[in-house]
Amino acid sequence: MKVVVTGAKGQLGTDLVHLLANQGYEVYGYGREELDITNSDQVKQVTSEVRPDVVIHTAAYTKVDLAESEPDQAFLINAYGTRNVAAASEAVGAKLVYISTDYVFDGMATTPYNEFTPTNPLSVYGKSKLAGEQFVRDLHSKFFIVRTSWVYGKHGDNFVKTMLKLAKERDELMVVNDQIGCPTYTVDLANCILQLIQTEKYGVYHVSNSGHCSWYEFAKAIFEEADIEVKVNPCTTKEFPRPAPRPMYSVFEHMALRLNGFKVMPNWRDSLRIFLRSI
Numbered sequence: 001m002k003v004v005v006t007g008a009k010g011q012l013g014t015d016l017v018h019l020l021a022n023q024g025y026e027v028y029g030y031g032r033e034e035l036d037i038t039n040s041d042q043v044k045q046v047t048s049e050v051r052p053d054v055v056i057h058t059a060a061y062t063k064v065d066l067a068e069s070e071p072d073q074a075f076l077i078n079a080y081g082t083r084n085v086a087a088a089s090e091a092v093g094a095k096l097v098y099i100s101t102d103y104v105f106d107g108m109a110t111t112p113y114n115e116f117t118p119t120n121p122l123s124v125y126g127k128s129k130l131a132g133e134q135f136v137r138d139l140h141s142k143f144f145i146v147r148t149s150w151v152y153g154k155h156g157d158n159f160v161k162t163m164l165k166l167a168k169e170r171d172e173l174m175v176v177n178d179q180i181g182c183p184t185y186t187v188d189l190a191n192c193i194l195q196l197i198q199t200e201k202y203g204v205y206h207v208s209n210s211g212h213c214s215w216y217e218f219a220k221a222i223f224e225e226a227d228i229e230v231k232v233n234p235c236t237t238k239e240f241p242r243p244a245p246r247p248m249y250s251v252f253e254h255m256a257l258r259l260n261g262f263k264v265m266p267n268w269r270d271s272l273r274i275f276l277r278s279i
């Protein structure tokens, strides 16, 4: 099976390309330099030359705070770039996996979000990713929209790596304790995507590790699992303001995985332990 991966040098893209290659897939991973998704001709050229069975679209504008002052860039890449990928993959009959986000929700819920909960993004980033989802729905007939959250892995910047770095520089850290969500390890996410693409069970999927925590609880767990002594103090979102509003509660229910007979991902703390041992 031939698989094209966009954003192949990103955090998720890198692990996906490794996993697919290890599993014997014929994988074509493109970084931004080789395939700029905002260039529709280039996207069409790649899909018509490779003729993939599946396109996994991980490329995105991911600078959540900067997006508030650069909405054009965010929409150009996340909305129109996704339109280009959706149209080109549909034209060659390839299945499409589009990676989306918990930021499509407003975080006002008190119970986990399932795939049928109405969306209401707060930030420019969330709005631009939702616009990407809409293009996928409008232009593609065989798609998986995979919404994920709080992603970390070996490649690229993420919360886990930031915490490990800060612990080397400081004795004490303040971490937000009133935002609740689901951490997601790239390797688990990549394995889940692999399950999906082997089927025709198209639709929207919420994919994260199981369980949930606050950023503060996540930070404490990182230091416990890594056996690092550092004092972590809880703080509120108000005490730590950021340009882009975050959903306060973005816990996923994995209803689509469950109802379609897929494996639900391991508990976040077990995956965190595996990740920390691997680095």
Ligand SMILES: NC(=O)C1=CN([C@@H]2O[C@H](COP(=O)(O)OP(=O)(O)OC[C@H]3O[C@@H](n4cnc5c(N)ncnc54)[C@H](O)[C@@H]3O)[C@@H](O)[C@H]2O)C=CC1
Pocket: 006, 007, 008, 009, 010, 011, 012, 013, 031, 032, 035, 036, 037, 038, 057, 058, 059, 060, 061, 062, 077, 081, 099, 100, 101, 102, 129, 148, 149, 150, 151, 152, 156, 157
């Ligand atoms: N990191 C996170 O916590 C979360 C990420 N996501 C989504 O997961 C997907 C993967 O995220 P990460 O791997 O963490 O992001 P990343 O920022 O590590 O990787 C994204 C890649 O896209 C590339 N890219 C940017 N503009 C491009 C363009 N015009 N053409 C081609 N490539 C371009 C970047 O160079 C980068 O390598 C993204 O769609 C993101 O929106 C969803 C929820 C949470």
